Amino acid sequence: RKVFRRSVMHVVKKAHKSHTFLSPVLKVTQEQSSPHLKGLSQVATDVGEIIISTVNVDSKMKSATIVERLDIYRECVRPRKGTARAHKVSDAAQEEEGTTETVVELFTVYTAQQLKDGIYLNMELAGKQVKMQLDTGASVSLTLQEKMKDCPLQPVSIRLSSYTGDTIPVLGQIQVPVRYEGKEWTLPLVIVKGEKSALLGRNWLQKIKLNWGEIFSLRNDKPVSQATFTNMLEKHKELFKDGYGEIQDFTAKVRVQEGTKPIFHKPRPVPYALKEAVEKELDRLQKNNIIMKVARSDWAAPIVVVPKKDKTIRMCDDYEVTVNRCILPEEYPLPNAEDLFATLAGGKVFSKLDLAFAYQQLKLDPESEQYLTINTHKGLFRFNRLAYGITTAPAIFQHTMDQILDGIDHVVCFMDDILMSAPTIGEHLVVLDKVMSRLEKYGVRLKRSKCEFLQDSVEYLGYKIDAQGLHPTNSKVEAIVNAPAPTNISELRSFLGLLNYYGKFVANLSTLLHPLHQLLQADTKWNWSPQCEEAFNTCKQHLLKSKWLAHYNTEMKLRLACDASPYGVGAVISHVLPTPYCICITDSVTK
16 A cells, blocks of 8 residues: 555656646646656556556547546555554544554546546435436445435444545445436445535446446537537528518418407507507517508407516507407317326437417418407507417417427427427437428527527426426425415415425325315415414425426336325326336325
8 A cells, every 4th residue: 555655646746746736636737747647557557455447548638637636446454453543534433443444545537528528427315316426446435415414324434535645524424225227226325525526436336237338328429419419500590590480381260259240449548658669569570570550450459568677568469358259269289298298208318499489480361360450559450470369379389389390209399399308319419400300391480599409407397307207496496485474365375376386296285285275265264373384384395305206108017006184185106116116207186
């Protein structure tokens, strides 16, 4: 061990003779570092029980080389006698006389690019998603205390030391349930203080069989994928042009009941301060051929002007007082969110596309234009495109988009939001190219600022979606947790509506909310009791601790569990894993 340390220090000092240590990393120019790092790799290859699986050194690399303190471990065991030289391992345990301490020294050699592009895996530890850096040279796996606060620490006779002799504080060790790709293990995990990322070392790799082919294919095709993606955006640049698209081969038809008498409303007064903004908006819509001025019309709807914070306006057409009263409903259904999510199983790479001006890219059937006439202080204007505010517009637009994207696998669409997924970057780029080609063929335009490409996770329909499944979004959870206690029935209904959106993530929700539900009963006087306050706070805490819901997998068995209490009935559908465990697909609780 002493020979190894002297060799390491000799090489490091020689390589960095003219440089100053920048704790915790040291940067060296390539010309000075390459010969010495090569010698270091030879010294560190096989000394006693020292094992370093891989030391990546490439003398031809142009990037700077970094000597980092904490990533690749080497291990040796030595007896330590007596108490005078005993080393405190953690706050919970100290070395005893005559015990054997495992000394783990930390030393790694990386190029700057390798350090930046390290391999990271999403592992589930004790029900929490933890991003761990893969390190085949590490003999143990570790993470920070803050990531595993709820797990009881056990004393461990181990000391982490850098090549300079500095001690890395060890707090203890836990036995943690680990889940990866549907399988589960209970493995030892060292808990340390510091700011380093969690490391997945050799002791876990001996138990967990990683999908190495996929890992290296994802890393090795990054430059190719980046070039392919850039070329793809250039190829489909028409999709991102400013202005309104004009969807080809489809039109929107608004149908009204037979014998309906036309409804005509006079224009509503517009505040003087907003008139100029309204006139500018009307001019903009005219220039883009969204509306056209007409001299007369049997139908006319008033407008409602809503000022925005940036001093612009939102001009809303009030069709509730005209055509919506007699419009015939569209039979085409909007997709269920859970049906859309069920098609995402197996996806690990995600892209989301957002249409620009959505409805107003779809032309109106000429016979339908008369129903979408608005009356303003500047006269009558008739829409040439589908307008917001028509009750059948969502179904019409959804039907159009489903027909445009028909036949492309791994794609879901809800109104103007398109989501794609695939197991690998290569497969995903193929799907993305098909979707963009199809959209371009039909004249659709996208809003580039709202599109997301090649992501590990995306937010869609109020959920965060990744390879594991569905998660509540931080923004919505924060809104629920920060919601003040309701002071009346209306505020209580609003809170329960917000909470029930994520009700599937909270077990026994009906039971938890029973005191609050009682306040909604007829002839019940409002009384915010201590029981109500406790239920209000408890459901928030349960939501904060909620887990993810897995994607539905057609190849895995299902298990249905049902139960009932005095306050409600509930059911949970789970996948049966090869181990004696299940992963939840959906948690449905009804009163």
